[in-house]
Amino acid sequence: MAESPFFAPSTLPYQLPPFAEIKEEHYLPAFERGMAEQLREVDAIVADPAPPTFANTVEALERSGQILERTAIVFFSVAASHATDAIREIEKEVAPRLTKHGDAIHLNRALYARLKQVTTDDPEEAWLLEKYRVDFVRAGADLSEAEQERLRELNEELATLGTAFSQNLLAATTASALVAEDAKELDGLSETALKAIEKDGKYVLPLLNFTNQPALAELTDRETRRRLYGLSTGRAPENFGLAVKMAALRAERAALLGYPNHAAYTVADQTAKTTDAVEEMLGKLVGPAVANARREAEALSEQAGFPIEPWDWSFYAEKVRKARYDFDSSELRPYFELDRVLRDGVFHAAGELYGLRFAERDDLRGYHPDVRVFEVSDADGSELGLFVFDPYARPTKRGGAWMNNLVDQSHLFGRLPVVMNNLNITKPAEGPTLLTFDEVNTAFHEFGHALHGLFSDVRFPRVSGTAVPRDFVEYPSQVNEMWATWPSILANFARHHETGEPAPAELVEKMQAAEKFNQGFATVEYLAATLLDWAWHKLAPGETVEDAEAFEAAALERAGIAFELVRPRYRTNYFAHVFSSSVGYSAGYYSYIWSEVLDADSVEWFKENGGLVRANGDHFRSTLLSVGGAKDALEAFRAFRGRDPRIEPLLERRGLV
Numbered sequence: 001m002a003e004s005p006f007f008a009p010s011t012l013p014y015q016l017p018p019f020a021e022i023k024e025e026h027y028l029p030a031f032e033r034g035m036a037e038q039l040r041e042v043d044a045i046v047a048d049p050a051p052p053t054f055a056n057t058v059e060a061l062e063r064s065g066q067i068l069e070r071t072a073i074v075f076f077s078v079a080a081s082h083a084t085d086a087i088r089e090i091e092k093e094v095a096p097r098l099t100k101h102g103d104a105i106h107l108n109r110a111l112y113a114r115l116k117q118v119t120t121d122d123p124e125e126a127w128l129l130e131k132y133r134v135d136f137v138r139a140g141a142d143l144s145e146a147e148q149e150r151l152r153e154l155n156e157e158l159a160t161l162g163t164a165f166s167q168n169l170l171a172a173t174t175a176s177a178l179v180a181e182d183a184k185e186l187d188g189l190s191e192t193a194l195k196a197i198e199k200d201g202k203y204v205l206p207l208l209n210f211t212n213q214p215a216l217a218e219l220t221d222r223e224t225r226r227r228l229y230g231l232s233t234g235r236a237p238e239n240f241g242l243a244v245k246m247a248a249l250r251a252e253r254a255a256l257l258g259y260p261n262h263a264a265y266t267v268a269d270q271t272a273k274t275t276d277a278v279e280e281m282l283g284k285l286v287g288p289a290v291a292n293a294r295r296e297a298e299a300l301s302e303q304a305g306f307p308i309e310p311w312d313w314s315f316y317a318e319k320v321r322k323a324r325y326d327f328d329s330s331e332l333r334p335y336f337e338l339d340r341v342l343r344d345g346v347f348h349a350a351g352e353l354y355g356l357r358f359a360e361r362d363d364l365r366g367y368h369p370d371v372r373v374f375e376v377s378d379a380d381g382s383e384l385g386l387f388v389f390d391p392y393a394r395p396t397k398r399g400g401a402w403m404n405n406l407v408d409q410s411h412l413f414g415r416l417p418v419v420m421n422n423l424n425i426t427k428p429a430e431g432p433t434l435l436t437f438d439e440v441n442t443a444f445h446e447f448g449h450a451l452h453g454l455f456s457d458v459r460f461p462r463v464s465g466t467a468v469p470r471d472f473v474e475y476p477s478q479v480n481e482m483w484a485t486w487p488s489i490l491a492n493f494a495r496h497h498e499t500g501e502p503a504p505a506e507l508v509e510k511m512q513a514a515e516k517f518n519q520g521f522a523t524v525e526y527l528a529a530t531l532l533d534w535a536w537h538k539l540a541p542g543e544t545v546e547d548a549e550a551f552e553a554a555a556l557e558r559a560g561i562a563f564e565l566v567r568p569r570y571r572t573n574y575f576a577h578v579f580s581s582s583v584g585y586s587a588g589y590y591s592y593i594w595s596e597v598l599d600a601d602s603v604e605w606f607k608e609n610g611g612l613v614r615a616n617g618d619h620f621r622s623t624l625l626s627v628g629g630a631k632d633a634l635e636a637f638r639a640f641r642g643r644d645p646r647i648e649p650l651l652e653r654r655g656l657v
């Protein structure tokens with residue numbers, strides 16, 4: 001058998017995976033060999049006659065499974081960004097096997113018994129040891145044989161259902177694209193937009209992964225808007241059934257592990273700790289947010305001259321925005337050219353704040369010709385890591401934007417990080433890629449995650465970079481959004497793609513004023529999705545749901561967030577964050593606003609301390625970004641902020657006071 005590119009560490013700079021050599025047929029054998037190798041390594045740890053120590057047990061576990069790690073990290077990255085049919089088949093096959101493999105380690109009684117005997121005085125080691133113990137307990141290490149058997153079944157079934165959910169969704173999102181025979185139906189879209197979606201004399205407008213499709217703001221034909229909204233909210237109806245099953249299985253698993261419901265199980269090892277804490281925070285936001293959205297709706301209906309429907313919201317919001325703020329968001333697009341946004345915006349801000357430098361490495365390649373690789377150096381010129389950038393949407397890419405690691409930083413292995421950002425920007429048929437301001441903001445957001453990965457300076461891979469509680473992980477990325485509109489940064493990247501002229505100051509001011517508009521909508525849309533996720537995962541074991549759509553409606557009603565004009569950002573049938581296996585935000589969608597409390601409070605700190613200066617960047621980096629998950633998350637926050645977080649800056653920002 002030919003040597004597989006996964007069997008030995010990559011010889012490329014920074015151990016970048018050798019994408020040019022990786023073929024689809026390499027994955028399955030590498031997964032198999034990787035799992036077998038790790039189980040042998042675990043057996044060797046257990047069989048060690050020496051008394052259990054940190055080195056021969058915990059560190060040995062950290063060192064185990066290298067082939068599996070290399071394979072999985074590449075495979076799941078490609079499965080998210082470029083899932084061909086073959087990749088999807090492999091995913092279906094390996095997802096339950098990986099779950100089984102994880103259980104084989106976590107439910108290994110001899111290994112758990114060894115772990116319990118390890119002691120250490122070193123604080124970094126003690127923190128990791130505790131993480132391992134919690135992992136084992138949460139995976140069911142303390143259960144009886146019979147209970148563990150049931151747990152294994154539940155985990156495998158959930159993995160299979162989660163994969164089916166995401167694969168249905170990807171297929172349905174493509175299949176439910178809006179098809180227009182005549183360009184007239186799509187009146188309102190720009191020439192460039194139309195050109196990009198023209199196929200064989202027809203127009204195919206693809207769906208994005210959330211409810212409120214961006215084209216709704218532009219389409220003048222009300223019937224087309226209604227049709228598009230229907231396609232968006234009605235996609236993948238078979239996923240309702242899968243969600244019902246998954247919620248029931250998760251509730252059963254939570255009960256086995258000693259929790260009243262899946263939400264309680266999930267938040268126990270988050271910074272929130274209890275469901276009460278989450279509900280207390282959400283409770284402060286729901287009432288004022290709905291009141292704001294209702295006020296906005298009145299203004300929109302007044303503008304329309306009739307009571308609007310949900311599919312009219314964006315269209316009239318754009319009109320009110322124009323009337324009230326004299327601002328048309330499309331006017332700014334020519335000033336947001338992708339490469340400029342990246343180099344003169346995102347990278348430039350990281351240069352000002354942290355002293356970073358970026359050099360494109362054309363000699364290094366990704367899994368698709370559109371993927372670009374940049375070498376990142378630190379302020380003193382030393383090597384920091386690689387940044388891999390995949391900006392464009394394609395039918396094989398899942399929706400949304402995200403960051404992932406391709407190589408985890410760790411001193412244990414002497415590895416520098418390789419991190420990656422994915423966006424979903426429509427690639428124009430020709431000419432420059434011009435972004436909306438939302439897309440600009442997303443680029444800054446994802447790069448905030450990338451910085452968290454790049455600055456990681458920890459010993460163990462298990463706690464590297466963004467390996468923090470998920471109700472904390474969105475915090476550094478949200479903070480990085482502040483630089484998108486920071487005057488000196490914005491002035492540096494917002495230049496006309498043809499003339500190089502800076503964006504007119506008054507246009508920028510209008511955009512910032514207009515940004516405050518429609519916050520009621522944005523907050524309600526988000527909170528409704530959060531409370532929907534919450535309702536599914538607060539189901540008690542044995543509680544059954546007959547009709548998923550009725551459950552959805554009742555849950556929103558009960559939470560006080562039901563407002564017929566603003567539906568959840570994700571309905572159950574396309575809520576990939578919580579039902580798809582690859583994302584894993586079940587009972588965790590609240591994390592975004594939980595993190596935003598920390599974000600808004602930190603933005604205040606930057607402003608109080610002189611904004612965009614190296615000293616501020618260095619402080620944020622050393623106290624928070626570099627420690628990854630090697631320390632308690634809120635302790636890191638306190639080290640940065642000098643006190644506990646306050647919610648007031650968030651309420652202020654979202655107009656909820």
Ligand SMILES: [Zn+2]
Pocket residue numbers: 445446449474477
């Ligand atoms: Zn994020």
